[in-house]
Amino acid sequence: MNNDKKAQFAFGMVGLGTMGRNLLLNMADNGFAVTGYDKSEKMLQFFEEEGKAHNLKGFSDIEDFVQSLQTPRTIILLVPAGPIVDSVISELQPLLTKGDIIIDSGNSHFTDTSRRYLELKDKGIHFFGMGISGGEEGARFGPSMMPGGDKQAYAHVKEMLEAVSAKVNGDPCVTYIGAGASGHFVKMTHNGIEYAIMQLLAEAYEILKNGLGYDNNQIQQVFEKWNNGRLKSFLMEITKDVFLVKDDKTGGFLVDVIKDEAKSKGTGKWTSQVAMDIEMPIPIIDTAVSTRNLSKLKKLRVELDEAFGDAEKMKVSANFIDDLEEAFYFAMANAYAQGMHLLWKASIDYEYGLNMAEIAKIWRGGCIIRAEFLEDIYQAYQKKPDLEHLFADSGIQQKIKQSLKGTRNVVSSAINAGLAIPCFAAALTYFDTLKTGRMPSNLTQAQRDFFGAHTFERIDCEGIFHANWNQKNS
Numbered sequence: 001m002n003n004d005k006k007a008q009f010a011f012g013m014v015g016l017g018t019m020g021r022n023l024l025l026n027m028a029d030n031g032f033a034v035t036g037y038d039k040s041e042k043m044l045q046f047f048e049e050e051g052k053a054h055n056l057k058g059f060s061d062i063e064d065f066v067q068s069l070q071t072p073r074t075i076i077l078l079v080p081a082g083p084i085v086d087s088v089i090s091e092l093q094p095l096l097t098k099g100d101i102i103i104d105s106g107n108s109h110f111t112d113t114s115r116r117y118l119e120l121k122d123k124g125i126h127f128f129g130m131g132i133s134g135g136e137e138g139a140r141f142g143p144s145m146m147p148g149g150d151k152q153a154y155a156h157v158k159e160m161l162e163a164v165s166a167k168v169n170g171d172p173c174v175t176y177i178g179a180g181a182s183g184h185f186v187k188m189t190h191n192g193i194e195y196a197i198m199q200l201l202a203e204a205y206e207i208l209k210n211g212l213g214y215d216n217n218q219i220q221q222v223f224e225k226w227n228n229g230r231l232k233s234f235l236m237e238i239t240k241d242v243f244l245v246k247d248d249k250t251g252g253f254l255v256d257v258i259k260d261e262a263k264s265k266g267t268g269k270w271t272s273q274v275a276m277d278i279e280m281p282i283p284i285i286d287t288a289v290s291t292r293n294l295s296k297l298k299k300l301r302v303e304l305d306e307a308f309g310d311a312e313k314m315k316v317s318a319n320f321i322d323d324l325e326e327a328f329y330f331a332m333a334n335a336y337a338q339g340m341h342l343l344w345k346a347s348i349d350y351e352y353g354l355n356m357a358e359i360a361k362i363w364r365g366g367c368i369i370r371a372e373f374l375e376d377i378y379q380a381y382q383k384k385p386d387l388e389h390l391f392a393d394s395g396i397q398q399k400i401k402q403s404l405k406g407t408r409n410v411v412s413s414a415i416n417a418g419l420a421i422p423c424f425a426a427a428l429t430y431f432d433t434l435k436t437g438r439m440p441s442n443l444t445q446a447q448r449d450f451f452g453a454h455t456f457e458r459i460d461c462e463g464i465f466h467a468n469w470n471q472k473n474s
């Protein structure tokens with residue numbers, strides 16, 4: 001796109017909160033003339049602060065906003081997910097022209113996106129569900145973006161999205177994800193992985209603090225060291241920095257005065273719900289969601305803490321921190337593997353046609369789950385694009401094998417001490433189950449047939465069987 005074309009106002013933003021405001025400025029910085037609309041007074045404030053310095057226009061009337069844009073218009077929505085998205089679309093729709101594009105970049109549920117995609121397709125409007133990740137900073141200086149929708153319409157937005165996205169080795173952290181709601185499905189899964197990694201970091205903190213008795217400075221140093229190695233990631237980086245921040249009110253560390261109840265907006269829960277629907281096991285993500293819910297049971301936890309007593313200090317060997325690094329690597333790898341496995345299955349079930357290597361590639365930069373390990377994931381799926389599970393890759397297998405001893409030591413030591421490490425434990429039990437050639441599920445099948453005549457299959461011949469299990473007295 002030449003500069004004259006970029007200077008034509010064809011891109012608009014609805015919602016100028018944390019994400020919309022920053023993405024709009026990012027687009028303007030990249031030479032795109034952009035128009036913003038927000039129903040609140042934020043709009044006027046925003047354009048007073050930023051309007052003069054950039055190629056920006058702002059409107060508080062939605063009709064003026066739409067009319068200010070040249071066709072085909074591209075309108076990005078960064079408003080809260082849910083009914084507000086529907087209400088904005090119904091306000092916009094009569095004002096639009098066939099061929100215009102709406103991109104919903106909020107964290108919408110992918111089933112809402114499928115519905116909106118079909119409703120707008122009927123009206124000649126291209127609808128993209130585009131996950132965006134990177135928070136405030138990412139939106140401003142380079143997020144990772146996951147657009148799904150009409151492939152031909154993508155050509156209209158490709159250059160702009162590539163320009164504003166984060167870059168890794170010069171490659172943009174955005175790609176066409178696939179048909180329909182695939183963009184939002186992939187973003188939802190990204191957030192599921194985000195929940196899992198955040199919980200693993202919290203459990204590492206628990207082990208260091210309550211298992212080993214480390215103070216915040218020592219904990220900070222461990223995370224800092226890890227962030228200089230193979231565990232390097234955005235979440236590790238911000239976590240190490242959390243332990244540096246002092247509280248103005250008490251003079252102590254801020255982290256120590258934060259209430260231990262973790263909130264959530266729902267994307268992690270959706271990941272688990274969908275995984276159950278399509279029968280894909282993602283127990284680390286499920287456990288991370290449940291653990292946030294457990295954290296909310298503060299009153300009950302305090303009561304039971306008094307009844308059952310504290311965890312013990314861990315009795316550990318000299319190289320325990322190295323074991324913990326291995327355990328973190330192992331559990332983190334399992335969390336990414338489960339997320340990728342979910343995407344692999346969703347791609348088949350929903351006919352998304354996902355390119356797993358490309359997804360790993362655009363997650364290497366800009367997004368919340370960006371991590372050194374994504375380079376390994378990218379390489380594995382590049383080598384074998386239809387890889388069912390990350391652990392079927394021989395390179396990954398080597399690394400997992402090397403981290404197993406330390407993982408078993410950490411998980412068993414923590415469990416023996418009575419420390420809660422639900423996601424580390426879920427990672428290990430998931431792995432141990434996945435590598436079990438013959439599970440005890442034959443017994444489950446026998447029980448189902450016993451009480452409900454649900455039938456079973458045999459290992460020695462084809463067919464469906466039912467047995468008379470009431471033979472004890474015969």
Ligand SMILES: NC(=O)C1=CN([C@@H]2O[C@H](COP(=O)(O)OP(=O)(O)OC[C@H]3O[C@@H](n4cnc5c(N)ncnc54)[C@H](OP(=O)(O)O)[C@@H]3O)[C@@H](O)[C@H]2O)C=CC1
Binds near residue numbers: 014015017135
């Ligand atoms: N914050 C983050 O780190 C990330 C957020 N997201 C997703 O992006 C979306 C936006 O998030 P975020 O920017 O944080 O949210 P904010 O609440 O900061 O911003 C949303 C903006 O939309 C405005 N708005 C609400 N209703 C309307 C309407 N009917 N017409 C026009 N404007 C409206 C709000 O105005 P008012 O405040 O007056 O209601 C507000 O200015 C959400 O879906 C979120 O889940 C995705 C990735 C990261």
Ligand SMILES: O=C(CO)[C@H](O)[C@H](O)COP(=O)(O)O
Binds near residue numbers: 107132135263268368
């Ligand atoms: O999408 C995001 C990052 O990728 C958001 O920050 C996300 O909404 C955070 O989720 P939650 O509030 O449930 O922790």
